[in-house]
Amino acid sequence: xxxxxxxxxxxxxxxxxxxxxxxxxxxxxxxxxxxxxxxxxxxxxxxxxxxxxxxxxxxxxxxxxxxxxxxxxxxxxxxxxxxxxxxxxxxxxxxxxxxxxxxxxxxxxxxxxxxxxxxxxxxxxxxxxxxxxxxxxxxxxxxxxxxxxxxxxxxxxxxxxxxxxxxxxxxxxxxxxxxxxxxxxxxxxxxxxxxxxxxxxxxxxxxxxxxxxxxxxxxxxxxxxxxxxxxxxxxxxxxxxxxxxxxxxxxxxxxxxxxxxxxxxxxxxxxxxxxxxxxxxxxxxxxxxxxxxxxxxxxxxxxxxxxxxxxxxxxxxxxxxxxxxxxxxxxxxxxxxxxxxxxxxxxxxxxxxxxxxxxxxxxxxxxxxxxxxxxxxxxxxxxxxxxxxxxxxxxxxxxxxxxxxxxxxxxxxxxxxxxxxxxxxxxx
Numbered sequence: 001x002x003x004x005x006x007x008x009x010x011x012x013x014x015x016x017x018x019x020x021x022x023x024x025x026x027x028x029x030x031x032x033x034x035x036x037x038x039x040x041x042x043x044x045x046x047x048x049x050x051x052x053x054x055x056x057x058x059x060x061x062x063x064x065x066x067x068x069x070x071x072x073x074x075x076x077x078x079x080x081x082x083x084x085x086x087x088x089x090x091x092x093x094x095x096x097x098x099x100x101x102x103x104x105x106x107x108x109x110x111x112x113x114x115x116x117x118x119x120x121x122x123x124x125x126x127x128x129x130x131x132x133x134x135x136x137x138x139x140x141x142x143x144x145x146x147x148x149x150x151x152x153x154x155x156x157x158x159x160x161x162x163x164x165x166x167x168x169x170x171x172x173x174x175x176x177x178x179x180x181x182x183x184x185x186x187x188x189x190x191x192x193x194x195x196x197x198x199x200x201x202x203x204x205x206x207x208x209x210x211x212x213x214x215x216x217x218x219x220x221x222x223x224x225x226x227x228x229x230x231x232x233x234x235x236x237x238x239x240x241x242x243x244x245x246x247x248x249x250x251x252x253x254x255x256x257x258x259x260x261x262x263x264x265x266x267x268x269x270x271x272x273x274x275x276x277x278x279x280x281x282x283x284x285x286x287x288x289x290x291x292x293x294x295x296x297x298x299x300x301x302x303x304x305x306x307x308x309x310x311x312x313x314x315x316x317x318x319x320x321x322x323x324x325x326x327x328x329x330x331x332x333x334x335x336x337x338x339x340x341x342x343x344x345x346x347x348x349x350x351x352x353x354x355x356x357x358x359x360x361x362x363x364x365x366x367x368x369x370x371x372x373x374x375x376x377x378x379x380x381x382x383x384x385x386x387x388x389x390x391x392x393x394x395x396x397x398x399x400x401x402x403x404x405x406x407x408x409x410x411x412x413x414x415x416x417x418x419x420x421x422x423x424x425x426x427x428x
Contacts, residue, residue: 001347017387031063047383051070057405057412059274059391067389070404070416075223075255075365078282078323080405085322086285091317101316102307106377107370108317119264121273122293126301127312131254131280132169134290137306138217138250138276139173141187141292143299145248158192158248161205166196167224168217177217200234202241213295215248215276216241223255226396227360227367235270242275248298250276254290255365258282259406260298261328262337262363267361282406285323288317327406336406339413340364343402346417353421354428366402369421373397381423390419 033047050062057080059067072080079086091109100106113125129133139160147158164170164179176191184190193212198204209235216238222228230238242249253272256266260282263269267277280290288310310316326332340363347359347368357369362406370378376395377397382390395401400420404412 031160035062045409047380048163056083057408061161064385065389067383067391068412068416068419069391070402071391071393072403072405073286074281075260075403076210076281076284076286078260078285078406079256079329080407081286083285083326083407085326086287086319089322090287090315093272093315097314099310102311102313103311106312106314106317108314108321109312112317112321113312115321115328116161116279116291116293117329119324120195120293122277123296124294124299126278126292126306127317128308129288129292129293129310129316130169131252131278131290132171132174132352133308134254134278134280134292135168135174135177135217135252136305137255137292138172138252138278138294139177139196140306141276141294141298141301142215142248142250144218144305145298146212148300149214149246151211151424153211155212158213159195159210159212160217161197161208161213162194162217163199164196165199165222165225165228166217166219166252167222168219169254188401199228200231202234202237205238209245210248213245213247215250217250217252217351219252219254220256220270221261221362221365223365223401224395225417227365229360230265230270232270235267235272239272239274242366250274251277252278254278254280256362258324259333259336260363260365260403262333262340264328264333266362282327284316287316287319320373323418333408336363339406339408339410340366342410343413345406346413347402350417350421350424354424361402363403364402364406364408367395368400368402370398370400372428376402378420378427380421381427385419387418390416394421 004143034268035050051059053060056070059069097106116125117123126137128137142160143359162177162179166179168174168177171186173191177194179196181411195208197208220230239249250269253265256277256390276294278292283289283291343366351358352366355371357371359366359368361367375397377393379394382392391400
């Protein structure tokens with residue numbers, strides 16, 4: 001659609017009448033009940049649908065209904081669903097070697113590590129299976145550094161300054177490092193050593209530095225907080241501060257890395273280089289793969305300090321290699337930035353039209369500020385649209401978060417904007 005044109009009445013994605021919708025939901029629930037889902041631990045509220053396959057920007061459920069996916073596994077599916085380069089990598093590697101043990105080298109592990117080191121300027125790479133594991137590795141590495149570089153009294157430095165509203169994972173240590181409200185009591189007691197500063201407030205960081213401080217850890221954009229960016233100025237000042245005080249700078253790029261923000265890594269837009277960086281989500285494009293990278297001088301782990309059964313698994317690394325070669329190929333990031341500008345303009349238009357509070361983000365990680373707490377209702381209504389559904393995320397009740405595939409087409413952006421236009425017209 002034109003960015004200035006409202007969605008047309010009678011659009012094929014317009015919601016059905018309330019009575020028809022209710023009857024349709026009841027019928028779908030009856031068919032869904034044929035699936036034996038009771039054995040699954042209820043860790044999240046899932047709708048009554050089962051996805052069976054996906055292609056590019058679309059997912060298909062057990063009844064054949066398709067959904068335009070602007071979540072993509074929470075910024076995981078860099079190239080959309082079932083991209084050919086990923087399928088080929090899986091097929092080829094599955095016929096060669098699956099798991100020789102991380103105690104041995106394998107070819108995809110070596111090639112992906114070398115590519116990441118070249119792209120990042122950080123010379124050492126440790127592979128993991130999830131962003132939380134990568135962040136755990138960064139925490140351990142920083143504390144090991146603090147043991148080898150003690151404070152003036154000879155004590156090991158272990159405190160890592162993190163930030164309010166940050167999200168670093170769901171293990172006990174990464175939950176403690178996170179600043180998500182309420183997480184300090186769910187599985188109390190917390191792991192100690194993570195004082196919280198305020199994002200974009202350098203003075204709040206300085207006030208927390210003490211003899212036990214070894215590092216500062218942050219996300220370039222706080223995704224779970226509602227796509228809240230650290231400013232370039234703050235990142236530059238923070239890099240200067242950490243260097244002057246002998247502290248490590250850890251940048252959590254699990255959600256923002258691997259092209260998501262229009263550059264390979266979000267911190268590059270501020271012109272800084274961290275001491276430690278973590279990657280996850282987009283690096284595997286949909287398979288469980290993550291990485292912790294560090295400068296050569298900070299690679300202080302000794303054999304036995306860190307490990308894991310599937311670290312450097314050749315099957316996952318082969319996929320990661322295919323994804324990273326694609327994302328880092330000439331022209332790809334320019335395409336991401338162009339699509340991001342187009343999406344940003346469309347969201348800004350909708351915000352102006354419906355009295356919202358604008359949009360924000362970087363690259364293809366964006367948020368529409370709704371100005372009212374209707375995000376969850378919009379997510380449900382979008383999913384229930386017919387004949388096509390729309391998958392959206394409401395990281396906070398007053399906003400929607402958009403994380404499409406990095407190769408999303410303008411037609412798909414237009415269709416999403418048209419569908420969202422129809423939703424906002426009914427809910428605002």
